[in-house]
Amino acid sequence: MKKGILLLYLIIAATMIKAQSVWEGGFFAGVAGYSGDVNPTLTPRFQDVTPSLGLIARTNLSNRLGFRGGITYLKLKGDDDNYYGRESRDFDFSTNLVELSILGEWEPFGSSRYYTDAAGNVNMDRLISPYLFAGVGLLGGVLNTNFSNYPGSSEDIQAGIKKDRAYGNSILGVSMPVGLGMKFDISDSFTLALEGCMRVSFSDYLDGISFSGSPDAKDIYMNAGIVVYHRFGNPRRW
Numbered sequence: 282m283k284k285g286i287l288l289l290y291l292i293i294a295a296t297m298i299k300a301q302s303v304w305e306g307g308f309f310a311g312v313a314g315y316s317g318d319v320n321p322t323l324t325p326r327f328q329d330v331t332p333s334l335g336l337i338a339r340t341n342l343s344n345r346l347g348f349r350g351g352i353t354y355l356k357l358k359g360d361d362d363n364y365y366g367r368e369s370r371d372f373d374f375s376t377n378l379v380e381l382s383i384l385g386e387w388e389p390f391g392s393s394r395y396y397t398d399a400a401g402n403v404n405m406d407r408l409i410s411p412y413l414f415a416g417v418g419l420l421g422g423v424l425n426t427n428f429s430n431y432p433g434s435s436e437d438i439q440a441g442i443k444k445d446r447a448y449g450n451s452i453l454g455v456s457m458p459v460g461l462g463m464k465f466d467i468s469d470s471f472t473l474a475l476e477g478c479m480r481v482s483f484s485d486y487l488d489g490i491s492f493s494g495s496p497d498a499k500d501i502y503m504n505a506g507i508v509v510y511h512r513f514g515n516p517r518r519w
Contacts, residue, residue: 303514305472309335309353317487318494319359319372323501326363326375331356333504334449337388343464346395347386349414354379357502359488361396370438371430374488377423380480382458384416395464407466412474418456420482426489441493448491454484470512477505 287515313323313333335353342348358375361367390410395403428442462476480502485491 295478303356303374303512304338304340305483305510305512306473307337307339307508307510309333309337309351309407309506309508311504313355313502313504315357315358315359315487315500315502317359317485317498317500319361319366319367319374320364321489323503325359328363329359333506337508337510339510344392345388347388347391347412350384351382351384352379353504355383355502355504356446357487369433371432372426372428372490373430373495374424374426374490376425376452376487376489378420378452378457378487379422380418380456382416382418382456382457384414386412386414388412388419388464404464405469407468408464409466410464411461412464412476413461414476414478415457415459418458419454420456421451421453422487423451424486424489428493438493441491441496444492445486445490448486448489451488452484454482454486454504456480456482471480472510474508474510475506476508477497 311333313331314329316323316325319328320326333350333353333355337349337351339347339349355378356375358373361370362373388410392406393406394408394410395405397403426445428446431438431442431486458478458480459497460476460478462474465473467473482500482502485496485499487502
């Protein structure tokens with residue numbers, strides 16, 4: 282994880298130096314959810330919605346394209362009691378997850394943000410502008426899965442529980458974040474963004490449950506919230 286943080290920092294720093302223009306630091310606050318062996322849908326119950334926090338560093342590669350890196354904390358949880366048909370199994374879990382991500386961002390109307398006046402000065406025109414982003418992440422977390430309430434005697438589930446317990450209480454893997462958002466330029470220095478992101482984890486152990494659940498399906502997690510950016514540097518028009 283330390284090597285991942287260092288690599289992320291070096292890539293962001295090198296890109297910002299190359300861009301030699303505006304870069305932004307941001308703080309994310311929102312909520313997170315999960316879909317997997319406990320929650321079979323993409324919409325978690327209200328009881329299973331959890332907090333999500335993050336820090337973001339971003340720079341422009343052009344007026345439409347950006348590059349950003351971030352670190353995000355998500356707490357994921359689920360309880361069979363909240364989902365119809367799962368009560369008889371009665372598993373529950375909570376996972377504290379940290380994700381490091383490197384993302385590309387496309388803002389189709391971003392070229393309208395800056396304009397050059399008659400004197401040759403670059404000025405800012407405040408926008409309300411949509412954007413899309415996608416990339417790759419490195420995730421690590423601590424699992425807390427409770428199988429002890431299982432009241433049944435299924436040999437298959439009992440064998441699956443034994444395998445899942447042997448997996449341990451930590452996870453390290455790769456994610457693929459894909460999301461969209463809307464930016465609101467509050468001033469020349471501050472931007473507010475509303476965004477949501479879905480992540481394919483390539484793992485079936487975000488909840489600590491696999492063989493005792495659905496081992497052929499990978500877990501998905503998502504978050505949505507508000508980002509407040511502070512803008513630094515000298516703008517230019519590409």
